[in-house]
Amino acid sequence: MRDRWRSHLLQTLSGTDDGSPPWVRQLAEGTDAGYFGPGSASWAVHGxxxxxxxxxxxxLVQAMHPGAMAGVHDWSRYREDPLGRLTGTIRWLITVTFGDRATAERSSAMVRALHERVRGTYLDASGRSVPYSAGDPDLIEWVHLAFTDAFLTCHEIWETEIPGGPDAYVREWAVAGELIGLTDPPLTAADMRARLRGFSEAGTLRADDRVHDVVRFIRRPPLVPGMLPAYRIMFQGAIASLDPSQRAMLGLGRPAPLAVPATGLVLRSARSLLGERSTSEEAALTRIARLREMT
Incomplete structure (x- = not known):
């Protein structure tokens, strides 16, 4: 039973039963320690x-921007291949976090190239038709802010302290924003969250039928039945982590009672299944140890 759960979890996160697809094993290669390294805030949060x-x-948060939502609706194959899209996003995150600099830059260049192809129009909050490209500065900023805030907030709720504190994570992860084209990423947690509020205060965000459809899909994704109970708990944890105004816009009610401690229990169980270090971190440590031996 334990092995089956571990296999399901690794298949969902990495696309393979052992958590070591070729791109993870390649993290052991490279010529430098990467942008962050052991003891960094980014390694702590993303590990x-x-x-x-x-x-x-x-x-959930990214879907509130109509431009980002249009890109998902018009171009993403999340319904046909939801796990493929998930593992693609995870691959970029892990590669930038644990890979050497050249690998992180190549992975980010691929993301930028994909963004250039994602184009169309969307209706803004006032109902006006607006042309967009996924590479537009405001969309890149929105996605970066929503991502950074999500990972920081959830780490603060369910994990241990961050080396250097929240500002260290925001400052480090600004590198990832720059790699995908963001020219002025926030360098402090306060600035990052102020910019997020700025989108709301400017009236940029909206929740229409497309958003609610995506929320329903995220609430009930096509996972293997054995994983659904744990996922439902984590979904409630995600709701609990949101600002009340975000929950209201997304049409989400209050989280289930005890959502936060129940989610903590699920995460601790996942840790016991997967071990203290991910295969990605182990590969990165192998690379760094090899480089040290060469000096």
């Missing part, structure tokens, strides 16, 4: 189990 809840939260 934690709260990332599973953060991913849910980030998708």
């Amino acid at each position: 934690g189990m709260a990332t599973m809840v953060a991913g849910i939260r980030a998708l």
Whole structure:
């Protein structure tokens, strides 16, 4: 039973039963320690189990921007291949976090190239038709802010302290924003959250039928039946982590009672299944140890 659960979890997160697809094994290669390294805030946050809840939260928040929602609706194959889209996002996150610099830059260049192809129009909050590209500065900023806030907030709720504190994580992860084209990423948690509020205060965000459809899909994704009970708990945890105004816009009620401690129990169980270090972190440590031996 334990092995089956572990296999299901690794298949969902990495696309393979053992958590070591070729791109993870390649993290052991490279010529430098990467942008962050052991002991960094980014390694601590992205190596934690709260990332599973953060991913849910980030998708919910990102959907509130009509431009980001249009890109998902018009171009994403999330319904046909939801796990493929998930593992693609995870691959970029893990590669930038644990890979060497050249690998992180190549992965980010692929993301930028994909963004250039994602174009169309959307209706803004006032009902006006607006042309967009996924590479537009405001959309890149929105996605980066929603992502950074989600992973920071969930780590603060369910994990241990961050080396250097929240500002260290925001400052470090600004590098990832720059790699995908953001020219002025926030460098402090206060600035990051102020910019997020700015989108709301400017009246940019909206929740229409497309958003509510995506929320329903995120609430009930096509996972294997054995994983659904744990996922439902984590979904409630994601709801609990949201600001009340975000829950209201998304049409989400109050989280279930005890959502936060129940989610913590699920995350601790996942940690016991997967071990203290991910296969990605182990590969990165192998690379760093090899480089140290060469000096």
